Amino acid sequence: MLSKRIIPCLDVRDGKLTKGIKFRGNVEIGDPVETARLYYEQGADEIVFYDITASAEARGIMLQVVEKVAETIFIPFSVGGGISSLEDMRAVLLAGAEKVSVNSAAIKNPEIISQGAEAFGSQCIVVGMDVLRVEKSPDCPSGYEMVIHGGRKRMNTDALWWAREVERLGAGEICLNSIDADGTKDGYELDLTRLIAGNVRIPVIASGGAGNPEHMTRAVTEGRASAALIASIVHYGEYTIPGIKDFMHQAGVKVRRTW
């Protein structure tokens, strides 16, 4: 039986670790390679790196980080942020990442999903979705709208429609981030998580809003997510990954507890 995955997310800028709250006011909190090693040793099931600069010159720095991480940890990890071409994908995968995550580029140019899946395999292609709760409308019948640029730009695209579309195009996984819940620590947006996870046949990672292990448990039970993404609750030492896993295990969720 497949375990539910606990995935710390590391925001990286210019090769250094940051954590943004509501995508603004990032503060530097450490070295991404050392932090990845720490989470690996603590039993993280996977790690997500998000390159929040993604300027041309910063890309080289990020690739060096990816190479070092690949030599240090022996679990899958993905890299996202500013990936907009097959060349970007290839560079990150060659540097040692297991998966690449595309977000705004996929909405602007959906073909990058199918091209990436064809070139590298669906299992490599994660589509990141930033989603805003809106009034239901003919354009957004699900009441959830796709946004980009950390929520600053609304795309007039229905989130449920887009989730099914990325599955059809060959995405291997969806990382579903609620802009409304992100940074609140009030819990994942379960209605959204359940809506998307219940309507696609690829794994969905719940993201945005984790404040405690109970939230994570609910994301993978009521929300039907395959994995839960976390950041500040572990970055600032409030909770540890083994502690979170013990809690989830007690709550009856299958998680990996031996590493």
Added chain:
Amino acid sequence: MLAILNYRAGNLTSVKRALDHEGIPCRITDDADILARSRGIIFPGGGAAGSAMKNLRENGLDTLLKDLISRGKPMLGICLGCQIILDESMENSASTLSILSGSCLRFDHELLDEHGDPINIPHMGWNSVKLVRECELFRDVPQEAEFYFVHSYYPEPRSDLLIGLTSYGRDFCSVFGRPGLWAMQFHPEKSGRPGLKILNNFYRYCMNI
């Protein structure tokens, strides 16, 4: 030295990084002499069965591998490398190496998980392996250890080759083989310490025969 077989399809570097980390000497190669001189061969995963077989045949690696194995060269097949040593694969209807008897099937979309929901395909994530037969590659690997899987096809070898079972909608064979010739569907190079232990155990076997 272990040889990591370069068949221009799989993810070779992650196996190399894992062996480097463990201090196990290794080379990525498709050179017949180096493969013959190696203490053991790792056939890594990734890619599709059809294109992998095409690359193997074009370089004459299919017959070379069979020859080396028949002369007792230890080999470990990972993921696609485990599927391809069987007789045939549903993936691309490919006829494969036929080193061990069996075939490779696709997960049925109708299968249900433990909550009664249809399973996702590929099977991606951490899952456990129940050994049905003792296997020295699993020496000192905790029974509860889990391993990282990512695949849509699974091996179905002849029953006497079965070593480990994993449950995903149904029980499928995740480890099979015989002493010196092992195949595993999961990725030991991406399975944390238990996976690295398996690679170490394989290396130790290779050095001791």
